[in-house]
Amino acid sequence: MTINLTRRGFASLSLATFALATASLLAPRAKAAGKADVKIDNFAFAPETLTIASGTTVTWTNRDDIPHSIVESSGLFHSQAFDTNGSYSYTFEKAGTYDYICGLHPHMMGKIIVKS
Amino acid sequence: MAKHDHEDGGIDRRHALECMIWAGTGVLWTLSGGIPKSVGLVGEAIAAEATGFSFLQISDSHIGFSKPQNPNALGTLQEAIGKVKSIKQRPAFMIHTGDITHLSKANEFDDANQVISEARLDVRYVPGEHDIIDEGRGKAYLDRYGKGSKGDGWYSFDDHGVHFVGLVNVVDLKGGGLGNLGEAQLAWLADDLRGKPDSMPIVVFAHIPLWVVYQEWGWGTQDGTRALELLKRFGSVTVLNGHIHQIIQKVEGNMTFHTALSTAFPQPAPGTAPSPGPMLVPAEKLRGVLGLSSVKIEQGKKQLAIIDSTLAG
Numbered sequence: 001m002t003i004n005l006t007r008r009g010f011a012s013l014s015l016a017t018f019a020l021a022t023a024s025l026l027a028p029r030a031k032a033a034g035k036a037d038v039k040i041d042n043f044a045f046a047p048e049t050l051t052i053a054s055g056t057t058v059t060w061t062n063r064d065d066i067p068h069s070i071v072e073s074s075g076l077f078h079s080q081a082f083d084t085n086g087s088y089s090y091t092f093e094k095a096g097t098y099d100y101i102c103g104l105h106p107h108m109m110g111k112i113i114v115k116s
Numbered sequence: 117m118a119k120h121d122h123e124d125g126g127i128d129r130r131h132a133l134e135c136m137i138w139a140g141t142g143v144l145w146t147l148s149g150g151i152p153k154s155v156g157l158v159g160e161a162i163a164a165e166a167t168g169f170s171f172l173q174i175s176d177s178h179i180g181f182s183k184p185q186n187p188n189a190l191g192t193l194q195e196a197i198g199k200v201k202s203i204k205q206r207p208a209f210m211i212h213t214g215d216i217t218h219l220s221k222a223n224e225f226d227d228a229n230q231v232i233s234e235a236r237l238d239v240r241y242v243p244g245e246h247d248i249i250d251e252g253r254g255k256a257y258l259d260r261y262g263k264g265s266k267g268d269g270w271y272s273f274d275d276h277g278v279h280f281v282g283l284v285n286v287v288d289l290k291g292g293g294l295g296n297l298g299e300a301q302l303a304w305l306a307d308d309l310r311g312k313p314d315s316m317p318i319v320v321f322a323h324i325p326l327w328v329v330y331q332e333w334g335w336g337t338q339d340g341t342r343a344l345e346l347l348k349r350f351g352s353v354t355v356l357n358g359h360i361h362q363i364i365q366k367v368e369g370n371m372t373f374h375t376a377l378s379t380a381f382p383q384p385a386p387g388t389a390p391s392p393g394p395m396l397v398p399a400e401k402l403r404g405v406l407g408l409s410s411v412k413i414e415q416g417k418k419q420l421a422i423i424d425s426t427l428a429g
Contacts, residue, residue, distance in 0.1 A: 101291040106291055
């Protein structure tokens with residue numbers, strides 16, 4: 001009995017995991033409106049591409065020993081530089097794809113995809 | 117001590133530049149008209165009654181930086197300036213190749229100025245990316261250092277028959293990642309060099325290396341080759357940069373490229389760390405990392421020798 005239950009439990013968990021993985025591979029699920037985070041570690045944005053629902057506020061937090069800034073490619077926003085443990089937030093109202101870089105280290109690139 | 121020899125395409129005798137580097141303190145360049153001569157190690161240079169023309173380079177003082185990699189960047193700048201003051205033969209002037217401050221704050225600029233002014237030398241600056249992150253995105257820098265400059269702060273001047281060009285490659289950076297000169301500055305440079313004889317020695321200085329040192333970390337200038345094209349016809353071109361907090365040097369034809377050390381903290385060699393962030397060395401070894409170097413270019417031998425020795429040693 002116990003073994004069977006465990007097996008069933010394991011099987012359904014695997015299925016759920018598989019379904020979730022497949023879903024996120026095929027179509028990144030928009031997060032519920034609210035808050036989302038991007039961490040900056042070792043001169044890189046994580047996640048590099050973030051998919052959110054419109055109205056979501058994204059907060060970038062700097063965990064490096066050097067200041068960074070967030071500059072949106074089309075000029076929509078341009079943060080001040082923020083140093084270690086500093087952060088910057090922006091609320092994305094309109095659907096679309098937003099590319100951004102660090103204004104000090106432009107080899108650092110990221111993308112925010114906003115779903116309506 | 118480490119010695120690196122580079123094969124060289126040949127440097128015209130008249131235009132030979134001799135250079136001495138102080139790792140962590142500055143770079144002393146000597147231009148000897150006619151006969152290049154060895155100036156030896158820094159200690160000897162301080163003692164020697166050198167003739168001819170010399171200037172200093174300091175870089176990346178990052179005033180305001182106080183993290184464990186160097187809790188006192190102002191203190192190490194003070195030590196560097198102390199070394200400058202001990203040179204018997206007065207350099208003609210000093211260049212600072214950017215990142216004067218860490219966060220472009222008024223008090224950081226004030227502190228840097230106060231210490232650097234103790235050298236009692238004219239100082240010519242170009243900005244680093246850390247110097248233009250004030251609210252006005254470079255206004256604070258230009259208000260202080262931009263007098264007589266064009267655009268975002270570029271300019272040129274002549275001294276002892278050498279044409280010096282200060283370029284700005286830290287403004288309006290584009291995704292993908294390198295330094296940027298931009299069309300306006302390149303047009304100005306073409307115009308600035310027009311009419312200058314090929315025999316005139318040229319010294320170009322800017323914050324980010326004008327050539328690509330390491331693409332993955334953005335250590336280069338995307339339109340730098342266009343500037344170098346304009347400089348190709350000159351018999352002697354010396355390109356001095358900072359930004360990467362370590363000495364990297366190469367010679368290509370008539371062009372010598374050189375990056376200076378920081379007075380604040382070291383950065384890792386290209387690709388040797390997960391990121392180019394400040395490199396932590398044990399406190400007692402910091403000045404060892406910021407050692408001394410001398411560089412000389414000897415006509416005839418067609419090679420360029422770099423001799424490094426540490427401040428601690």
